[in-house]
Amino acid sequence: MNIIDFILRSSETQRLPVAVYPGLLLSGGTVREITSDWALQLKAIKALQARYKSPFALTAMDLSVEAENFGAKVLFSENEVPTIDGRLLTNAEDIEKIKVPSPDKGRGIVQIKTLEALAKEKKSDEFILGGLIGPYSLAGRLFGISEFMEITLLEPEAAHCLIKKAVEHQIKYAKMFKEAGADAVFMAEPAAGLLWPEGLRDFSSVYVKEIAAELEDENFKIILHNCGCTIEHLDAVLASGISFFHFGKPTDVVKAVHTVPDNIIIAGNLDPMEMFVQASVEEMKSKAEELLSQTADKRNFVLSSGCDIPPNAKLANLDAFYAAEL
Amino acid sequence: MAELQKIKEAIMGGKREEVSRLVQAALTAGDSPVEILEGGMIPAMREIGDKFSRNEVYVPQMLIAARAMQAGLALVEPVLAQTGHQPLGKLCIGTVKGDLHDIGKNLVAIMLKGAGYEVVDLGVNCDINKYEEGIKQGANVVVCSALLTTTMPYMKDVVEHFKSKGVKVIIGGAPVTQNYADQIGADGYSEDANGAVKLVDRLLGKTA
Incomplete structure (x- = not known):
């Protein structure tokens, strides 16, 4: 069974927080270590799996990997996700000239090896997801x-x-995840959410559709994450033609899930900072339960964070996220 | 008036070269630089900010409008300086210590400048001493930006430092929330650049 059918046939709302870095609270280590050492990343993910028994495991959202592979300079710090420093390209001529590198070099391998290790140990009804960046954002x-x-x-x-x-x-990079045993890739396309709706369609969704046409099959799916867009972008995002969307705080996910056909999955959107870092356990549980209640009639809703949960999240809040009940 | 409307439309359309041409022509014709600024340029940025708030335009349109505004300001400001014209207020802005992100900070700076405020841009990785430099240059509001959850707590230090000095501190950035602003005692929070302009208007009791 693929991840979409699994969710649609579940008797209760599935939960899929974008959480790898909070695993450090259980496994020890730093963000820098788990974005450069696959064994340490695996340890953090497995620690979360052991605690929450989730059917989903996602590799770290390290969205600098691909740009670094093209030659961009990356800034590392112990407890922040690596980020790009400056601009590799500054004009149309640079764009014309730059060659597309092979993704099998650089830190992308960390993600691939982590996923491969997860896939080797996965049980039935478990789904392994690789994290990567979307084309407009890259x-x-x-x-x-x-x-x-x-x-x-x-x-x-x-x-x-x-x-x-x-x-x-x-x-090419997504194919590497697929060949390593991924059931899906979680493609983060946040920058496209800042575009106007037609712009999002023409400069992002069209290309996501192209990627999906190359990669998706019965057992491999693309999950498109966009934490910048709003409900006004919904049609433009759906133009990508895929069936699984993950939205952030600006999107009214309750409205979205009640708008799309029942075979399209909508996931979201508890704010990582507000709910997983700052909120009390009670506030977290209450907000999660409110969202579960508002989507109770929809099997195509997945409760999630609205974006990547930072390493300084509270485990107690993540516990409350999983403990929330309808 | 027709020329001011053309300048306004050119800024809102992000037509940088056209803005330069129109503003230069107006100045050459002897039009008041204050009128060009307050009758054409500032209303353009205020209107585009309002359209942004209503989801009628998006970040790219704001960015190109701001670039066009800057092209006009580059011509108007030297002439304005000779007239003794005063801005609505003076602020300093910077991304907090340890944080090198500047997109949000730049957008807020551009919108504030476009709305008629003088902005001292302190850049990124600003410690309290850096913000103090902005105050020494005459700013009476500190605008703090952060993108990282690990750098955001420094905003509390900035707020506490300036509270005793009677300087207002407002904050913003992707991980920042109104709750956080309340917790650390900031004088204000805005979730976007246009909101930051309205916030400063309220704080300083100004309207363009």
Whole structure:
């Protein structure tokens, strides 16, 4: 059974928090270590699996891996997720010239090896997900996010050219996850959520559709994460043609799940900082239960965080997330 | 008036070269730089900010409008300086210590400047001494930005430092919430750049 059928046939609402870094609270170690050492990342993920018995395991959301592979400079710190420093590309000529690297070099291998190890040990009705960045967001990391949004409007041909190169890389990288045993990839496309709806459709969804056409089959699915978009973007996001969407705080997920067909999965959207870091256990439980209640009639809803949960989250709040009841 | 409307429309459309041409033509024709600024340029940025709040335009449109505004300001500001024209207020802005992210900070700075405020941009990785430099330059509000959950707590230090000095501190950034602003005693929080302009308007009792 694939991940979508599993969720749709579940008797209760599934939970899929975007949580790997909080595993450090159980396994020890630092963000820097688990983004550069697959065995330590595996340890953190397995610690979470042992505690929560979730049917889902997701590799770390390290969204600098692909841009680093293209040659971008990455800043590392002990307890923050690696981030891109500066701009690798600054003009249309740079975009034209840059070659698409092979994804089998660099830190992407950390994610692949982590996933491979998880896949080897997975049981039936368990699903292993690889985390990677979406094409528009990758292009933005290479060109500078705000500058890329500007050329999206002012030099759309150059923007499309870079996104196509990002697509080429991400198809290869996602295939590596698939070959390593992934049931799905969790593709984070946050920058596209800052675009206007038609822009999101033309500069992101069209390309997600292309990636899906290359990769999706009965047993392998793409989950599209967009923590920047709003309910106004829903049609544009759905234009990607896939069946599993994960939204952040700005999206009214209750409205979204009541708008889409019943075979389209909507996941979200408890704010990572507000709920998993700052809120009390009671507030966390109450908010999760409110969302469960508002979506109780929908089997195609998955309770989740709205984005990646940071390493300084409270385990007690994650406990409350899983303990929340309808 | 027709020229001011054209300048306004050119800024809102993000037409940088057209803004330069129109503003230069207006200045050459002897139009008041204050009128160009307050009758054409500032209303353009205020309107685009309002459209952003209503989901009628999005971040890319704001960014190109801001670039066009900057092109106009580069021509108007030197002339304004000679007239003794005063901005609505003066603020300093920076991303907090340990944090090198600047997209949100830049957007807020651009919108505040576009709304008629003078903005001292302190850049990224700002410690309290850096914010103090902004105050020494005449700012009476500190605007703090953070993207990282690990750098956000430094905002509390900034708030506490300036509280005793009567300087207002407002905060924002992806992980920041109104609850957090309340917890640390900040004078205000905004979740987006246009909201930051409205917040500063309220704090300083100003309208453009």
